[in-house]
Amino acid sequence: MPSKKALVRRPSPRLAEGLVTHIAREKVDAELAVEQWEAYVAALRAHGWDAIEVDPADDCPDSVFVEDTVVMYKNVALITRPGAESRRPETVGVEEAVARLGCSVNWIWEPGTLDGGDVLKIDDTIYVGRGGRTNAAGVQQLRAAFEPLGARVVAVPVSKVLHLKSAVTALPDGTVIGHIPKVDRPALFPRFLSVPEESGAHVVLLGGAKLLMAASAPRTADLLTDLGFEVVAVDISEFEKLEGCVTCLSVRLRELYA
Numbered sequence: 001m002p003s004k005k006a007l008v009r010r011p012s013p014r015l016a017e018g019l020v021t022h023i024a025r026e027k028v029d030a031e032l033a034v035e036q037w038e039a040y041v042a043a044l045r046a047h048g049w050d051a052i053e054v055d056p057a058d059d060c061p062d063s064v065f066v067e068d069t070v071v072m073y074k075n076v077a078l079i080t081r082p083g084a085e086s087r088r089p090e091t092v093g094v095e096e097a098v099a100r101l102g103c104s105v106n107w108i109w110e111p112g113t114l115d116g117g118d119v120l121k122i123d124d125t126i127y128v129g130r131g132g133r134t135n136a137a138g139v140q141q142l143r144a145a146f147e148p149l150g151a152r153v154v155a156v157p158v159s160k161v162l163h164l165k166s167a168v169t170a171l172p173d174g175t176v177i178g179h180i181p182k183v184d185r186p187a188l189f190p191r192f193l194s195v196p197e198e199s200g201a202h203v204v205l206l207g208g209a210k211l212l213m214a215a216s217a218p219r220t221a222d223l224l225t226d227l228g229f230e231v232v233a234v235d236i237s238e239f240e241k242l243e244g245c246v247t248c249l250s251v252r253l254r255e256l257y258a
Contacts, residue, residue, distance in 0.1 A: 003256040006044050007097055009054040009066040011037050017061040018242040019084055021162050026241040033238035040234050040249055047206040055093040062087050067248040068115040069094040073146045074255045077103040083113040083133030101256060106145050114138035117163030117248050122174045126153045129164025157184045162243045169203050169247060177201055195220040202245035206232060212246050
């Protein structure tokens, strides 16, 4: 059976110092953020996911956004080289975690930069956002790592948000969802569904028809419920102040086999 493992990482005590790029800085409540993170991890576990904590990186304010440090395809872990230099030390603990899980490990090398939040996988198609954190060399290296394994890599421009998955994610049937004002080129996706809220564009597939999404998108939750999905809402308000969303708080490993 496919695996249901998810890497997570406890928020740094310096979370409030995290980077913001496309939004104004707001005060972050670090204690509330820890409570919200624990509820997020509990939601994963309640729906059958084995949430594995990566060693904390307390000196890295953004380290809770663990998705940016590695991209998984089949059993291969591609350790990223984040576009923000301050985030590059975050990858060490994640590399150790995926190696312990038996993954084959590859790396993005200079001059390439790649953030995992810029990578959206739908079956064997990998969309990669070319924007502020991921450069052309990073896209080329991702293509070189995964196309020989059967992936089709599609580069997508990203200019209105931090990462590709800040703009779009995908439903279980492969339909891409996004909030139109934040999507550069919706026509690049074969099936696209517009949602009414920016944070409604972010879903984590929990299995079956279950979707994990932010509590800040109730109208989108109603839309998706009406389409037959079961929405599991979590409050991640403190992470949203740092351009975070439900996808970037974990790395889902669905294709590890015993």
